[in-house]
Amino acid sequence: MSLYADEDLSAVQDIDTKTLPTIPHDPLQALAAALTCPPESPEQAEALIAAGQRFEEQPDRLPELCGQLLPMVVDGGESLLRSWTLDMVALAVGRSGLKVDVKLAVAQSSLDALNNMLLGGSIPTIKAVIPIFSTIYPMLFRLLATTRPPQQIYDIFLASKSRILAFALDPNIQPRNVGIKARAWKFLQRVLLAGTRAASADPRLQNKAGGNDPSVSMITRESPLNIMEMEDEANLLRTQLVTHMYSSDDPAILQPLFNTLPLLCKSRPTLAALLVSSMTSWTPAALEAAGRPAMQIRAVEKTMRLAMTHVVRQPSLTQFSAQLNDALLRQKLRMDSAFSHENVQRKAKREAIKRGMVVPVAESSEQAVKRVKLEIQPGSGSGKGPEFDVTTLPLETVIDAVMEGLGLVTEAVLETAFKNARQALLDNTADAMPVLGPSLNGEGLKAEVKGEERDEILDPLDMDVDDEDFLLQHAQEDQENVTFADITLPPPEIGSIPEIEDLVNLTLERIWSSGAELASLPDLEPQDGAKIAVQPKEMWMLLLARLATRGPDVKRKAIADFVSANFSDRSKFAAIWLNEEWYSQKLNGSGEYTINLETVLQACLATLDVKDKSLSNFLTSLPEIPLSAVHMLERLCEDVERSVPGLLALRDLVETRPPIRDPSLRTLLELCTHPERKTRFLAISTVRRWVPHSPMSDKVVSFAMGVYRRLVPTPKIQQGDDVEMEDGEQPDEEVYSKFLVETSKESVQQHLELVFALTKRREDLLDDIFSLYPKMESEIQDAVEAEISRLVQSMGATEKLLEVLRNFPQGAEKLALRVMTILSGEGSSQVLVTVVKGLMVERNLDPRFIIPVLGQLDKAEIEKQIPRIVTLLEEPDTRELVKTAFVSVLQKMTPADLLVALHSEETGLKVTIEAVGICFSLTTVFRSDVLATALQRICDLSSLPVIFLRTIIQAVTTYKSLVPFVANTVLPKLVLKRVWEVPQLWDGFMRLARLLGPASYGALVQLGRDQLREVVERQPALKTGLRTFLSGRPGGKAAWVEVSFYDDLKYTADR
Known part of the structure; x- marks a missing residue:
């Protein structure tokens, strides 16, 4: 539940209120909340269900979950977390809507853990794992058929397949469980489909089936799978499938086996002839020989009937229609005959019960074994103690003794004795007590017969009325003539007050x-809409x-x-x-x-x-x-x-x-x-x-x-001062609550939650919230900004909220900025961008307002706002905010564009230097090639920025690989632009030359004589190297000026 959700309080009674305020929206947080609950408790079960719902809503988080959580639940016994994790794996690879590549990745990462659980002895775990393998088998088969994955995947693929097929075919495998065997037959269907060539009856569907229906025809040369081995395995499984159809006598196995037949016939027409022939010739002989109840046999017959009906409706299998229709007709006659025979047996049994005897029914050896193990046989009826003729005692004494003895007997023993007595009467054994027949048969046997007749439909025109006539006859014999006589009651005797x-x-x-015994009686139905109170x-x-x-x-x-x-x-x-x-x-x-x-x-x-x-x-x-x-x-x-x-x-x-x-x-x-x-x-x-x-x-x-x-501090009014109020304004009535203490940062939440919860339903309260905000103290304002997050997230960018943002009062800038930041958290809408643009035009607002919507602006607008964003660096603790803004900007412009824009000189030198430093800290974005492009573009500007040389020095210091580019490209351009005319740039040029050393000599000799002399004088470390460089130049290329300057340089160096 949430304070901003439309839910009723009565729902709280069905949830654990310890998890309030709400289940986290993030699936991983919801899972973490479930893991904090007591292990194996109902609370943890409910929390895991809630976490599962979150993952269903956000299936893209499932791959991360499966990779981390599945290895943790492999070891150990059964637990809620293991069951839940397997459900999530099944969701990820099955019906989650994820892409096939993602599902395949989940399947590969989970394969080892699933195989280990398959080898364990936990029946619930194996039941959950086999359907997952049935889902991922086609994906893994396609992967192995078309590529050569790691050998480990291939080995686990074979091991898991062998294990699951053994569950279906090996009668001695452990653990033995009908549920496991039924799920294994579904997996066997997938193996059989993949091992048979997909020769579609419709040629137009062959190409389509090739991609979505994996088969041996997909196997390539580099695949570790062998086509011959796969086809031999499929032939063996096909034989086993048909054999089990006739030999199995367990309905829990036959029903899932029959359900696999329609898809096999439809997807693999080459198998249809054999499977259709097997279906049409199948009879429940094995079930009848095993003594299965008629109801179970009828259920298996219905499953086979549904399978044949599904096959006969397939347009691609019309050649089998006559054969299937004939089998359906024969099956209907067989089922009708069995149903009639069952009715005759039931009627004969009822007649036998009426006459006090039961026709013995033959039972199988399996049923006899179960009776020996499960039933409590009646005793001989004679006790081991001394016998005594109770007829010699008074009746009251005998009744008291019997009741006292029954009081010492438990209810379970009595129920067992009643059951044994009824069975003795039914079997007509020597221990039967006919005197108990009316009491026991009148209730127990009647109820038993009634339960057997539950599935029988009787013809109301052919019902026996002998019992009713018999009862009516005796009722008429028992009638007596009743006469009324006058009688006068004696007056009551009035006792004493205590009596x-x-x-x-x-x-x-x-x-x-x-009175409590009457509670089970039905209520009286109201008539004409009248409701009875009592x-x-x-x-x-x-x-x-x-x-x-x-x-x-x-x-x-x-x-x-x-x-x-x-x-x-x-x-x-x-x-x-x-x-x-x-x-x-x-x-x-x-x-x-x-x-x-x-x-x-x-x-x-x-x-x-x-x-x-x-x-x-x-x-x-x-x-x-x-x-x-x-x-x-x-x-x-x-x-x-x-x-x-x-x-x-x-x-x-x-x-x-x-x-x-x-x-x-x-x-x-x-x-x-x-x-x-x-x-x-x-x-x-x-x-x-x-x-x-x-x-x-x-x-x-x-x-x-x-x-x-109450969050607004009350102004202190001096005695005699008048309080000015606007026309029509009334003083606010003070609200009292015994739970509210003096306003502080810790108690702000107590003051805010109610009004914020109501604001979701009455958005006009936003006006009052914003109008009172500027009057609060600074620490209270910070708390309000923190608490408003959930309200804004639940409301979204409503028309009223946007109106308030357009017209928020003076002093509420921080709150408005907080709201805009929250609204832009999941992507800014165009409406919000329009609001921000309008505010920036109408008001001289803080540049922080533009940061939430930077990603929605075009390149020209971004370049216009960058200088304003850089000015934020004048305030402390804003470096990370500006860095976040730069990251948003890079969605619409290149890193080189950003670096060029920062050299526009519209902001102060200090903040620009810091902004450039932020760019250099993003090393994954501002690489050496990006910096080279930006430096070359800045060089081409008509007016060089003052900080340009500092940026070059920082670039060369960060990336040594830029030294040749700067020396051969950037420095010559700076000489051509007469860099010595700007003192700050000239100082930076000389420092850069010293940093580059010999690489800069080629550009330095392009300077005029006076400029070169100044470089040597201010950077003495360059003298020796520059003299050597000049001496090595070809003599024919040296002008007399250079020679003359070289002599001066030599003289200066010698001196």
């Missing part, structure tokens, strides 16, 4: 002890209530104790009794109603179960609810573990009892600010249903806004 009180107490005890079977409640209310207080105390002992089952009686008490109070003016109600509530609230709904029904059926009852419910709601019944009761009182509505609503609203979040959450879930369409809506909203206003 009368004892009689009344005895009467009360008998009424409430026997059903006829509940009249004992009304009688008992009136006796108690008309008597002394002692009776009331006894009734209160009676109700308190089991309030859940006796709440209806308690309501009837208290209604009588209220009526008696109105007549007599006594105050017993409120006292008794408080007594009952105090007793029941102490033991009330969290899922018990009787409390709400009880209170709403009372004629009057005192204020003390509301206070008692409030104390119940403050109990975190048992608050749900109290909240439901208060909710129903608010909705159905207007006289007590205000205090009940006030209690609920105060609980919405409870310091315990679980209690607060449930209370908010209760009251939000009344917003916006209910009489309570205005009060709920007013309270919520009052709590929110």
Whole structure:
């Protein structure tokens, strides 16, 4: 559940409230929450189911899960986590909607773990693993047929296939289980399909089948599979399939086996002739020989009939239609004959029962063995102790002795004795006691025969009426002539008061002890829409209530104790009794109603179960609810573990009892600010249903806004100062809640959750939220920004929210920015981008507003906003924010474009240097080739940026491979652009030359004489190397100026 979801509180009773506020939307987080629950507990089972639903909603997370979790559950015994993990693997490779390549990757990564579990002895695990292998077998076969994967995959493929086929064909394999064998036959079908060539009857479908229906025709030369071996295996499996059709006598095996036949006939026409012939000639002879019940044989016959019907409807198998139709007709006659024979046997058995004997039915040896093992044989009927003739004793003595003896015998022993006695009568053994026949046969055997006749359909025109005529005849013989005579009863004897009180107490005890036996009777159907408050079977409640209310207080105390002992089952009686008490109070003016109600509530609230709904029904059926009852419910709601019944009761009182509505609503609203979040959450879930369409809506909203206003500090007003208020403005009414303490950062959540939950239903509250935000203290504002995340995520970019963002008040920039950041978290809509653009034009807003929507802007707009984003570096702790912005920008422009844009000189030198440093930190993006492109483009600019030389030095320092490019390309261009005319660039040029060393000499000699002399003077380390470079130049290429300068340079170096 969530505070922003439209769910009712009654759903809380069916979930574990310890997992509140909601199941995480992220599947891995939902799984982590399930793993924190106690192992193998119902809570963990429910949490795993919820996590599975999350993975079904986001199947792209399944491959990651299977790879990490499956190896963890291989070892150990059965567990909820292992079963759940196998379900997720089956979901990933089966019906998850993932791409085939992804499913194949999951299958390969899971193969080893699945094979290990297949080799174990856990029956539930093997049952879950075999269907997974049935799903992935075609994918693995296609992989092995067309490529040569690692040898390990091929070995596991063969091992797992052999293991599963053994489950289907080997009668001695362990563990032996019918369920495992049935699933193995489905896998055998996949193996048989893959081992048979897909010669489709329709030539147009051959190419299509080739890609989706793997077969031996797909096997290539480099495949580890051998075509001959696969076809031989398929022929062997085909023979085993037909053999088991005739030899198996287990319906649990035959039914899944028959279900594989239609697909085999349809997909592999080469198998159709053999399989159709086997189906048409099959009979349930093996089942009959094994003594299987007629119902099981009929179920297997129906499965075979469905299989043949499915085959006969296939257009590609029309050549078998006559053969199949003839088999269907013969099967129908066979089933009708078996059904008639079964009816004759049942009728004969009923006749035998009526005559006191049963026709013995032959049973198989298997049934005889089961009877020896499972049934308790009746004894001889004679005891081992001394015998005594009980007819010599008085009847009362014998009855008392028998009843006392029966009291010492357990119920299980009695049931076994009754069963043995009935069986003895049916088998007509020496131990049979005919005197017990009417008692035992009248109930036990009649019920048994009735159960056997459940499947029989009798003709109402051919029913025997002998029994009814026989009963009618005896009824007529037993009739006697009855005459009425006048009789006068003697006057009653009035006993003493103690005797009368004892009689009344005895009467009360008998009424409430026997009244519960009437609860199983059906309710009276309402007529003409009238609803009866007290059903006829509940009249004992009304009688008992009136006796108690008309008597002394002692009776009331006894009734209160009676109700308190089991309030859940006796709440209806308690309501009837208290209604009588209220009526008696109105007549007599006594105050017993409120006292008794408080007594009952105090007793029941102490033991009330969290899922018990009787409390709400009880209170709403009372004629009057005192204020003390509301206070008692409030104390119940403050109990975190048992608050749900109290909240439901208060909710129903608010909705159905207007006289007590205000205090009940006030209690609920105060609980919405409870310091315990679980209690607060449930209370908010209760009251939000009344917003916006209910009489309570205005009060709920007013309270919520009052709590929110508490976050605004109250200004201190000096004595004598006047408070200015706008026209029509009324002072805000102060809201009180005993759970709200002084406003602090820790208590902000108590103030916000109610108003945020209501804002989802009444979006106009956003105006008040934004208007009050600027008046709050800084730390409170930070807490509000953190809490508003879930509200914005649940609302989305609604029209009202966008309107508020367009017109948010001065001082609410941080909150507006937070909302925009959340809305753009899953991709910015064009509407949000329009809003941000409009705000940037109309207001001088913080550049942070543009960052959430940078990815939606075009390249020109991004280049225009980059200088504003760079200015954020003037503030502390903004480096990561700017770095995030740069990453977003790279979706629409190249890294070289970004680096060129940063050299636009529209921002300060310091922040630009830091921005360029951020780019260099993204080494995976700003590689050496990217930097070379950017440097060359900057060189071609009409005006060189001041920081350009610093960027070159940083690039060369980071990537030494850029030295030749810079020396041979960039430096000559700088000389041509007369770099010495800009002092800052000239200083950077000389430092770069020193950094490059000999690589820069070629560019340096292109300088004028004065410039070169300045370089040598300011960078003395270059003198020696430059002199050597000049001396090595060809003499014919040296001009006299260079020679003259060389002499000066030589002189300078020597000196």
